[in-house]
Amino acid sequence: MTIPQRQYTPDQQSMEEDTALRYGTIWGDGAACAANARQDLRAFLGHAPRTGFPSTPPTLAMDAELAASELVTNAVRHAPGPCGMTLQLSREELTITVWDSSTDEPAVKPADPRRIGGHGLRLVHTVSDRVVVALRATGKRITAHLPLAPNPTTSVLGGTAVPA
Template sequence: MVIPLMKQAEDEHGTDEHAPLRFGAAWAAVAARAGDARQALHTFLTHAPHAGRTAVPASLAMDAGLVISELVTNAIVHAPGPCGMALQLSGEELAITVWDTSTEKPVVRKRDRHRVGGHGLRLVHAVSDRVAVAHRARGKQITAYLRLTPSSDASAGPFGRDTAGAVSRPAASPA
C-alpha cells in the first residue's frame, strides 16, 4: 500500500527535525512503471522543504530521476514479480533503493557505443557516490547514494560525485 506524502507529513508532525524523511512504494508484477517512480521521487523532493529539510539542488534531482528510472526499469525488465522503492533523505544524502525478485547480481556492462540498451547501470554508477547491492529473502535490493553537498575529494566529478572509475567498480555487497 502506498501512503500519500501529505498523510506521512501529518503523521510525522513534531518528530525530530534531524530524522531522515522517508517514502516507499511497492508495485505488483505488471503494475510497475518508471514514470510513476519518477513522479513519486519528484513529489518527495518537492515536499522535503515543507517537512523542514533542505531543498535538493536541481542538478541532484535530475540525477536522482535518472537513477530511479534506470533502477525501476531494470526491475521491470529483468525480474519476475513485484518490485518496490524506498527513498530516504537525510541532511547529507539521498538514498534511492529499488528491490525486486531477481537473485541475479546486476552487472555493469562494458561501454559499447553501438549497443542499444544496457547502459543504465553504468549511468547509475556514474551519477551516484556509491551503489550497494544486498540480497533479500526473495531477490535483491540496489541502493544508490547521492551526496547533497559537494565533495572536497580531488577525484570528485563536476557535481561533487566520485566519477573516477565509477562505472568500472563493482557494486558493493554487504558483509
C-alpha cells in the first residue's frame, strides 16, 4: 500500500530560492518493491515540468531510477517492517531518501566482479554527488543527492570522479 505524505508545488510555497517540489510514500511491511519506487519517481519527475521546473535530463532520470531502485531493494532485503521514500527536487538537485527500520549502518562493499549481489550501494554512490546515512533510534535514512547539472570541475570515468 502506498500512502502519499505531502506534496508541495512551487505555486503553494513562497517563491524563494529554496522552493522545492516534494513527494513522499510509505509502504507497509512487505509491500515495498523497487518497481513501485521507480514508478513513483517517474511520475514525480514527469509532474515537475507542469509546476515550473525544467524537464529532467534522461541520463539523470536513469541514474535516479537506479538509485531509488537500489535503496528500496536494500530496505526490503535488510530491514523488517515498513519503509518509505521521499523525493525532493530543487533547482540544483534531486534528493532521494529511503528510510527503513534497521539500525545497521550500510557499508559499501569492495568491488568484486566475481561476487553476485552486494553492488547496490556502490552503484548509488557512483551516480550520486553524495550519499548521507542518518541513523535514528528506530532505523535509518539514506539520502542520495543527484545534481541537476554536472559538476564542471569533475567528470566520471569508470565510476571514479577525476579532475576534468
